[in-house]
Amino acid sequence: MSISIRTTQVPHTSRVYSTALAFVPESEWNSSSNEIEWGNPDSYRIIKKVGRGRYSDVFLGVIENGKYPCAIKVLKPIKEERLKREILVLQRLARVSDVIKLYDCVINNDNKTHSLVMEYVQGVDFRTNFPLFTPREVQLYMKHLFSGLDESHKLGVMHRDIKPENLCYDKERDVFKIIDWGLAEFYHPQKPLNYRVASRYHKAPELLFEYTYYDYGIDVWGAGIVFATLIFRQSKALPLWRGATNEEMLQRIAEFFGKKELMNIIERCGCVVGKTVFDGIPNTADADFKQFINKENEEYATEAALDLLSKVLVLDMDKRFTASEALKHAYFKEEYE
Known part of the structure; x- marks a missing residue:
């Protein structure tokens, strides 16, 4: 069942690479x-x-x-x-x-x-790989991911299904590949797209409330969920927020960020979510990623890592970091033994 009653949605244009395909032959x-x-x-x-x-x-x-x-x-x-x-x-x-x-x-x-x-890459299942990563390997992994996304976005391509299963990493040789481009799409500004993409745990908020004018930012959000999984050392490599339905996912996200900002964004996009979806959820919340830190992950969840996470997992797609901005963050300058 749809959680959103779609009205006339407000078109949106990406603040980066919006004209990447403007002069590319249509045949490509x-x-x-x-x-x-x-x-x-x-x-x-x-x-x-x-x-x-x-x-x-x-x-x-x-x-x-x-x-x-x-x-x-x-x-x-x-x-x-x-x-x-x-x-x-x-x-x-x-x-x-x-x-x-x-x-x-x-x-x-x-x-x-x-x-x-x-191309064949000898990778290891992420459920086995993730718990064995050192802080340095997490940093290298995320640098590869944001780099691959930025280069793809520059060429006008959104992956639309970023999740650990679609990221292949041979850490012994430091070879990383983003795989499975079956849901990928070319970006054209203000062109409505299918919102039924990405896996539920890794869907950006705009996909969950069924906005069709999304952009490259959905890949950045997916990468942010992968990053959170890595630095917080979630048991069984589970993502940060989990829900059995898209509605539950929106509720978990609203509980962390507060429902007021999320509802404002939904309204600005011209979408309408059922009246009872956010019942009982406070208007504001701390949105503090430090709550996920424990003795097992404190070496990974550094101040710089948390700051980067807070800039890629942003509700507002206009304020969310781009992959290029993520690569310039201080986190990637941290030195590990």
Whole structure:
């Protein structure tokens, strides 16, 4: 059930990279006017299955002519436009070092299955990896993440599903990749978009109250939730706020920040949330991240880390740090042994 009664929403333009695609040929971003050249899968061999998702199964493979490893993402039946958009996104981001590389697009002519052949990175599941990170490794991880996001945003691309499962990190080699661009979208100012993106725990507030004129800031909020998970050493790598529904997520966020500011933002965006959603929640709250500090995480949750967190987890999308601003923060200048 929808939690928002959508009225006439107020269009919004990102304060950064709003014209990133203004002079880019339409063929590089418009999936409806683009045809993909599909190759032959015979050059690749599947070794074993290494992952699965809602829209694909992922296999470790090899490129036969040189026996180089690769990841083969075998796609389940999805809309052609979405498939084309993911390919166009990966092609546009080909030179971004912290984004997974696309090698080839192939089709099995026997069963008409489409696959994306991609760079393979030997990563470790975040539930295993996160608890083992040192403060320095957390810093490196977040620097990679914000760098990858900033470079993608510069090119006019939003990931729209930032969460630990979509971040692959080989800490032994300090190799980091943002993966799974299946929900990604090209940003065009004041163009309404589908708000049903991102995973619930990592949704920015504007997605939760169903605003359609969001921008790159939804990726920054998702990165902030990942950062909070890392510095507060949440058991089982759980995110900061949890709710069984989008409505509960809005309530948890309002309890932390106070409902007055959130309600003002919802009204400013031209959205209307059900009258009872915020019942019993105070108008104002301390919004103090220090409440999450304990003996186990105090080494990670430094003053600079908390200050950065307070600037990326901001309700107002106009005041939320950009990825570029996050990279310039004092937290990334802290020295660790």
